[in-house]
Amino acid sequence: xxxxxxxxxxxxxxxxxxxxxxxxxxxxxxxxxxxxxxxxxxxxxxxxxxxxxxxxxxxxxxxxxxxxxxxxxxxxxxxxxxxxxxxxxxxxxxxxxxxxxxxxxxxxxxxxxxxxxxxxxxxxxxxxxxxxxxxxxxxxxxxxxxxxxxxxxxxxxxxxxxxxxxxxxxxxxxxxxxxxxxxxxxxxxxxxxxxxxxxxxxxxxxxxxxxxxxxxxxxxxxxxxxxxxxxxxxxxxxxxxxxxxxxxxxxxxxxxxxxxxxxxxxxxxxxxxxxxxxxxxxxxxxxxxxxxxxxxxxxxxxxxxxxxxxxxxxxxxxxxxx
Amino acid sequence: xxxxxxxxxxxxxxxxxxxxxxxxxxxxxxxxxxxxxxxxxxxxxxxxxxxxxxxxxxxxxxxxxxxxxxxxxxxxxxxxxxxxxxxxxxxxxxxxxxxxxxxxxxxxxxxxxxxxxxxxxxxxxxxxxxxxxxxxxxxxxxxxxxxxxxxxxxxxxxxxxxxxxxxxxxxxxxxxxxxxxxxxxxxxxxxxxxxxxxxxxxxxxxxxxxxxxxxxxxxxxxxxxxxxxxxxxxxxxxxxxxxxxxxxxxxx
Numbered sequence: 401x402x403x404x405x406x407x408x409x410x411x412x413x414x415x416x417x418x419x420x421x422x423x424x425x426x427x428x429x430x431x432x433x434x435x436x437x438x439x440x441x442x443x444x445x446x447x448x449x450x451x452x453x454x455x456x457x458x459x460x461x462x463x464x465x466x467x468x469x470x471x472x473x474x475x476x477x478x479x480x481x482x483x484x485x486x487x488x489x490x491x492x493x494x495x496x497x498x499x500x501x502x503x504x505x506x507x508x509x510x511x512x513x514x515x516x517x518x519x520x521x522x523x524x525x526x527x528x529x530x531x532x533x534x535x536x537x538x539x540x541x542x543x544x545x546x547x548x549x550x551x552x553x554x555x556x557x558x559x560x561x562x563x564x565x566x567x568x569x570x571x572x573x574x575x576x577x578x579x580x581x582x583x584x585x586x587x588x589x590x591x592x593x594x595x596x597x598x599x600x601x602x603x604x605x606x607x608x609x610x611x612x613x614x615x616x617x618x619x620x621x622x623x624x625x626x627x628x629x630x631x632x633x634x635x636x637x638x639x640x641x642x643x644x645x646x647x648x649x650x651x652x653x654x655x656x657x658x659x660x661x662x663x664x665x666x667x668x669x670x671x672x673x674x675x676x677x678x679x680x681x682x683x684x685x686x687x688x689x690x691x692x693x694x695x696x697x698x699x700x701x702x703x704x705x706x707x708x709x710x711x712x713x714x715x716x717x718x719x720x721x722x
Numbered sequence: 723x724x725x726x727x728x729x730x731x732x733x734x735x736x737x738x739x740x741x742x743x744x745x746x747x748x749x750x751x752x753x754x755x756x757x758x759x760x761x762x763x764x765x766x767x768x769x770x771x772x773x774x775x776x777x778x779x780x781x782x783x784x785x786x787x788x789x790x791x792x793x794x795x796x797x798x799x800x801x802x803x804x805x806x807x808x809x810x811x812x813x814x815x816x817x818x819x820x821x822x823x824x825x826x827x828x829x830x831x832x833x834x835x836x837x838x839x840x841x842x843x844x845x846x847x848x849x850x851x852x853x854x855x856x857x858x859x860x861x862x863x864x865x866x867x868x869x870x871x872x873x874x875x876x877x878x879x880x881x882x883x884x885x886x887x888x889x890x891x892x893x894x895x896x897x898x899x900x901x902x903x904x905x906x907x908x909x910x911x912x913x914x915x916x917x918x919x920x921x922x923x924x925x926x927x928x929x930x931x932x933x934x935x936x937x938x939x940x941x942x943x944x945x946x947x948x949x950x951x952x953x954x955x956x957x958x959x960x961x962x963x964x965x966x967x968x969x970x971x972x973x974x
Contacts, residue, residue, distance in 0.1 A: 477809055535807055603828035607820055609810045613772050613803050618874070619796025619824045663811040663854060667828070 406668045409661060413675035417459070420682045424455040427686055429694040449582045457585040458577055458685045458699070459678040461644050462654075464591030464636040466677025467598050467670065469651020472523075474609035474666070475629045476530045478541040479659070482651030483523070483637040486545030489646045490552035491522025492638040493572050497556050501563045512587055512642045519634035519641075522552060527630070575640070575647035575700035577685050587643050591636045595674055598632055602666040605629065609664060647700050649707020650677050656714055680706070723748050724769060724878065724912070729778035731764055731934075738764045740934045742778070748877070751904050751911045753921035756931035757955055762914045763804065765931070766882050769912070770801035782878060796824035800874035802867055804883045804914075808855055814866045815851040818842060821873030841869040844899055846892075860887035868896060872903070879903070881913045885920065893917075897924045918970050922946045930954045946970055 428451055469482040476486075483489055495518025496511050506514075526548055533540045553573070560569040598605065604625050607615050615622045640647065654677045655669075662669045681699065684706055688697040724746040731739040739761045746752050754762045767773045769780055771787040780787045782798055800821070812820075818841055822834040830838070842848045845865045855863055864887045871879060879900075885893045901924050903909045915921045921928050922942040930938035930945060932954055938945055945951075946968040951959040959972040 479809070538809075603820075603823065606810070606812070607823065610808060610820075613767075613801070616772055616792060617770065617796065617801045617871075618820065619791075619793040621792055659811055663813065663816070665812055665816045 406662055406672075409658075409672050410675070413672050413679065417675055417679050417682070420679060420686065421455055421459070424458065424682055424686050425451050427689050429689075429696075450580075453582045453585050454577050454580045454685075455682065457580045457588055457644065458682040460585075460588040460591050461575070461577075461640050461647060462650055462678035462681030463595055463674040464588070464677070465640060465647060465650040465681070466654040466673045467595045468633045468636040469677075470655040470666070470670065470673050471598060471605060471629045472633050472651065473655055474605050474664075475626060475633075476527060476541055477535070477609060477611065478530065478538055479656055480539070480542035480652070481530070481545050482649070483519075483633055484646055484648045484651055485549050486523075486542070487526045487549040487552050488519050488523045488633060488637040489641055490549045490556060492516070492519040492634075492641040493569070493646070494518055494522070494552055494556045494559070495638070496572060496642055497559055497563075497565065497569065500565060500568065501559065508587065508642065512639055515638035515642050516635045519638040520630060523630055523634050523637075527626075572641050572645050573700075574698050575645035575703070576698035577644060577688075578696050578698070580644075585643055587639050590639050594632045594636055597628075599670050601625070601628065602670050606664060606666045645698075645700055647681060647703050649703055649711065650680055653707055653710040653714060654680060657710070660714070723783060724910070725779075725781045726765075726769070727779045727781075729765070729768060729775065729780060731761075731768065731773075731776055737934050739768075742934075742936060744929065744936055744939065746910070746912060746929075748783075748910050749904065749908050750926040751901060751913065751924055753925035753928045754912065754914045754931065755916070755918055755921050755928055755954065756937075760931040761934040762931050763882050766801070766880050766912065766914060767803070770799060770880050771795060772801065772803070793824065796874065796876075798876055799878035799880060800871040800876045801880040802871045802882060802884055804886060808863070811854050811856060813852055813854055814847055814858070814869075815842065817855060817866055818847070818851075818869045818873050821870035822875075824874060837873055837875060841873045844872065845869040846895070861889060861892055864888060865892065865896070877908075878910045878912070881911065883914050883916065885915065885917065893920070900924065918946060918951070918972075922968055922970070932956075943968055 425447060430446060472481055472483055473479050492515040495515040499506055499511050499514040526545060529544060530541045533544065556569060560566045604620055607618055607620055608625055612622050655673055658669050658673045658676055662672060684702040685699045688699050688702040691697055726742055726744050729739055729742045742765065754766065756762055768775060769787065775788050785798065787795060815838065819830055819838050822830060822837060826834045842851050845868060847865060847869055850858065850862060855866065858866065864884065868884055884896060888896060897920055900911050904911050925942060928940065928942055928945045929936055937953055938950055946961055948959060948961050951970060959970050961968050961970050
């Protein structure tokens with residue numbers, strides 16, 4: 401009965417994403433409709449160099465961030481944390497900023513590596529602290545995350561200001577797909593690999609959300625799983641910051657909404673979370689392209705508004721029981 | 723057989739457990755009793771390798787709980803703790819199914835499903851199996867957690883105050899189920915109890931703790947006497963005999 405309902409969610413999410421995918425290929429400043437793209441010779445280039453990479457980038461970013469949020473919530477055992485607000489993205493930003501100051505000529509791959517390492521460290525510190533906070537006060541964890549992320553963000557701003565890199569910082573701190581072209585987004589596929597990896601350990605992640613003692617009781621190597629989870633969260637966040645910039649709220653609202661609908665058994669929910677994250681980000685990017693057509697609004701901004709509205713709706717509507 | 727040898731535990735300067743050595747043979751129900759803060763839960767947590775041993779050794783059928791891989795021990799013992807703060811939205815059936823994880827590693831076989839169904843029946847959860855945990859009462863959730871531990875199908879079952887939140891009907895029901903599991907399937911059950919009369923009725927052996935030490939160890943009829951209870955709890959408890967069993971009346 402539940403299995404059937406879960407499958408319905410998956411099929412619906414898949415269909416919606418497919419529709420958005422096609423729509424995204426047809427929307428852009430160059431007014432080529434899908435039909436033109438199909439017939440004209442230049443159309444194929446436009447598609448292959450710009451629109452397809454952009455669409456794929458949005459899908460990969462959305463799926464990755466939603467899964468990173470899901471895992472972070474499971475590990476922190478708190479529904480109100482996500483990498484973009486609790487210091488992971490800010491640490492990645494700080495990492496890439498420092499490597500840019502110290503070694504401006506470093507390759508994108510190397511910068512991503514440094515950003516990942518910084519995100520790992522920043523998230524590790526956050527989770528160590530989160531695990532020490534009393535579980536009876538669930539709102540301390542996101543509150544601490546906000547302050548912590550804010551402090552890291554402020555440090556990044558200060559360093560960028562000193563080094564005259566504020567413009568760069570703006571690129572990393574507000575996600576935007578308009579710069580995505582073939583050859584400039586492929587790092588995001590690492591995120592897809594990590595999402596697939598998370599799917600393989602979905603049962604363990606569900607058990608981890610039950611706590612350390614339940615995990616040990618069921619024979620799970622808790623410390624090891626914690627490390628795996630941390631790496632997934634940090635690398636997905638870092639790659640996104642480097643290639644696209646920070647996209648807020650995806651990691652927060654998507655796992656929560658799916659949990660309302662389907663519960664927290666990740667073997668069932670993980671694919672739906674990934675698809676829904678992709679849907680949300682792609683929809684916001686299409687919206688950003690349409691609102692002031694032919695100009696664009698960055699996806700980070702659109703998501704800031706959409707995500708906040710979704711989050712408020714979530715808070716005001718009580719979870720469905722049953 | 724669980725062998726506990728010279729186990730001590732201290733946080734900062736506070737001694738929680740002081741040099742405990744005791745052997746719990748295979749089979750039967752052993753009750754751990756004692757006042758709050760006696761160290762019962764800490765001892766159980768050490769046996770269940772939830773906390774690292776500071777000194778001494780604990781083995782279970784010869785396997786050291788400190789060095790045996792968690793995967794192996796998960797098929798040997800199941801533990802139910804008393805502070806079970808569950809934030810996850812799982813259905814009762816999903817939760818109980820996770821008890822099979824040490825055997826199935828995630829993919830439930832037909833055999834696993836049979837065990838899950840059996841556990842749901844045994845703990846009166848079949849009507850609730852599709853409900854999310856957060857919609858259950860404290861007692862129902864407690865039963866789901868016991869069913870999950872049962873599903874692990876281990877030789878040893880360690881339960882820390884499983885009667886919490888249960889009404890009289892389900893408390894008795896749970897104790898009878900545990901007794902039956904011990905008798906019919908040869909399981910070894912170690913259970914922390916606060917109600918000494920449940921211990922007296924259902925346990926084969928009672929271990930009494932106080933201030934981090936074992937102060938009494940024996941059959942229920944040996945331990946449930948006014949003198950012994952005074953040693954353990956530090957106040958006068960009248961004991962009477964009903965149907966040949968000692969019953970403590972710590973009410974006045």
